[in-house]
Amino acid sequence: MTAARAWWKEAVVYQIYPRSFNDSDGDGVGDLQGIIERLDYVADLGVDVIWLNPVYDSPQKDNGYDISDYQTIYDEFGTMADWEALVEEVHNRDMRLVMDLVVNHTSDQHEWFRKSRQRDPEYEDYYIWREGGTDEDGDPVPPNNWESFFGGSAWEYDEERSEYFLHLYDTSQPDLNWRNDSVRTDIFDTIEWWLEKGIDGFRMDVINLLSKVEGLPDGDPDSEWVGAEHFIDGPEMLSYLTALDEEVLSNYDVMTVGEMPQLTVESALEYADTDGPLDMAFHFQHTKLDYADGERWSVGDWSLPELKRIIGRWQDGLAADGWNTLYWENHDQPRSVSRYGDPENYRRESAKLLGTFILTLRGTPYVYQGQELGMTNADWExxxxxxxxxxxxxxxxxxxxxxxxxxxxxxxxxxxxTRDNARTPMQWDDSKNAGFTDGDPWIQVNPNYREINAADQQADVDSVYSYYQRLIQLRADRDVLVYGDYTDLLPDHETVFAFTRSLSADSGTERILVVLHFDDATETLDLPVEYADATLLEGNYDCDDTDPGTVTLAPYEARVYELFD
Structure with missing residues (x-):
């Protein structure tokens, strides 16, 4: 049965990391005018929504995720007038603009924090402050054993206030106290302020960390992120988001997607089912496939059957009442070709294969800047x-x-x-600094920009960019690729991911077969599909094979068929 229609279900989202996208004034940092200069490129790709990483005022300790003023634009990115011009130009091209919302924490330079550390009565309880203790030797110790995601203790001692403050991320990013009614009121007012300025939704950064267990007890010292059981999906989390939806978001036609560490299918259905406060949420299970023993700062082997199990769990689990997010890359993930493809021998083919994956499954696809070119990890000497x-x-x-x-x-x-792999400058052409800036770039340019750049690929019908264009258009033309049911045909196959999408209507059932070969060797196999006729709609090799029953697949080959009964 066709899921309820929504524009954000039918959209493809393009993520822009402003600092690294395009520099218009030669200072080495991307900016809003630079984005405006390149909007036709984004529109020509065929996407519907731009997700803009933070452009708010910030000391940039964590590249904009440490916000010092929610209603001011960071000066290196431009002015509020530049931002207003950007949203107008985006809308003029029939695209929508989604902003990053970072409200678990602020910068320690935010006015709220400055007043809180001074014990201003109005702001004293805006953040999570606690006295520490002492160990058996009399040395000071933090209030509990929670760890920061960025390493070390999640507590920092503040000399001015003579107490510790909680920071689940960098020491410059103190966590807001969402138990305080005034904090929630100020945040809700800020969100409404941006919606009134015409944006089309929010990507909500680490949004399921807002609620901390009362008493802030010690966490399991053997867990991946010590303390997580006390601050992920906390007791008030759903009520906070429900209030935000009822008081603000539901008054606007917007898209909301939550970034949610350690998200499960079950918790996703609490936050983002048909009646939930959010439209969809990001999970991270497939991005941890190459962790050794679950340890992020390690590299292990990954298996295709495990990827299929993860994808199947989410495709099936959200089929009736939820909606998936589909992605490989973002500003926090290394380049997918360097992780799951073959950047040395089959970069173009594996980049297209990975693009086929996210653009043919059920859910809203997210394309990160440069992914559509097959950009790769850099070297960090x-x-x-x-x-x-x-x-x-x-x-x-x-x-x-x-x-x-x-x-x-x-x-x-x-x-x-390192997240820097995703943050090297966008590779526009083969001129100095990849056409990103006339100045000295804030971060190194990947030297392979002479071989991998937008100018070359826009002129090449066989490029990764052109392939993404065609697949995005195919998805826009075929409801089955948006709303169709998902069936995994070869759940245990070690190198081939084959699945169907099917959608029933009064005129009959439309069926699509997707075949993805995740290996550098040739593979011949019989596929368990029933059909009377088939048409090859798209693929990343020259191929006129219209018989998907028995296929011989080249290294990293992708095929998309339409099946007829």
Whole structure:
């Protein structure tokens, strides 16, 4: 049965990381006018929504996720007038603009925090403050054993207030106290302020961390993220989001997607079912496939059957009442071709394969800038090359843990995992600095921009960019690729992911077969499909095979068939 229609279900989202997208004034940092200059490129790709990473005023300790003023634009990105011009130009091209919403924490430079540390009566309880204790030697210890996602204790002692404050991320990002009614009122007012300025929704950063268990007890010291059981999906989490929806969001025709660490299908249905406060949520299970023993700062082998089990759990679990998000990359994930493809021998083919994956499953696809070109991870030869506070902190932790002194000893794992891989400048052409800036870029440009760039690919009908264009158009033309049911045909096959999408209507049942070969060897197999006729709609190799019963697949080959009974 066709799910209830919504524009955000039928959309393809393009994520822009402003700092690295396009620099219009030569200062080495991308900006809003630079985005405006490149909007035709984004529109020509065929996407419907732009998700804009934070452009609010910020000290940029965590590249904009440390906000010091929610209603001011960071000066290196431009002005509010530039932002207003951007949203107008986006709408003029029949696209929509979704903003990042970061309300678990602020910058320690935010006026609220400055007043809170001074014990201003109005703001004293805006953040989570606690007195620490002492150990048996009389040395100070934090209020509990919770760990920051960026490494180390989640508590920082503030000399001015003489107390510890909670920061689940960097020490410059204190957590807001959502138990305080005034905090929620101020946040809700801010959200409404932006909606009145004409935006079309929010991507909500780590939104399921807002509620902390009362008493802030110690966490399990053996867990992946110590304390997580006390601050992920906390007791008031659903009520906070429900209030936000009822008081603000439901008054506007907007799209909402929550970034939710450790999300399960069950909790996703609480937050984002047909009656939930959100439209959809990001989970991270498939992005951890290459973790060794669940450890992020390690690299392990991954298996296609495990990927299929994860995808099937989400496709089936949200089929009746929920909606999926489909993605490989974002500003926090290394480049997918370098993780799940073959960047050395089959970069173009595996980039197209990965694109086929997200654009043919059930859910809203998210394409991160440069993904449509098959951009790859860069090399990070020294610590000085890194800009990612998370990677720098963990590099230091790895050096201490392993008892080594040289960055070279941890370079491979840090270089593979750092979020900087997603943040190298967009590769526009083969001119200096990849056409990103006339100045010195804030972060290194990947040297392969001479071989991988937008100008070349826009002129090449066989490029990754052109392939994404065709698949996005195919998805727009075929309701079955949006609303159709999902069936995995080969759940245990080690190298081939084959599934069907089917949609029944008064005129009959429309069926699509997708075949994805995740390997660098040729594979011949029989597919368990029944059909009277078939048409090959798209593929990443030259192929006129209209018989999907027995197929011989080239390395990293992708095919999309229409089946007829």
């Amino acid at each position: 020294t610590m000085d090359d890194l800009r990612d506070v998370d990677a720098i902190n963990h590099a230091r932790e790895l050096l201490d843990r392993d008892g080594v002194e040289e960055y070279d000893d941890v370079k491979d794992i840090v270089g593979y995992r």
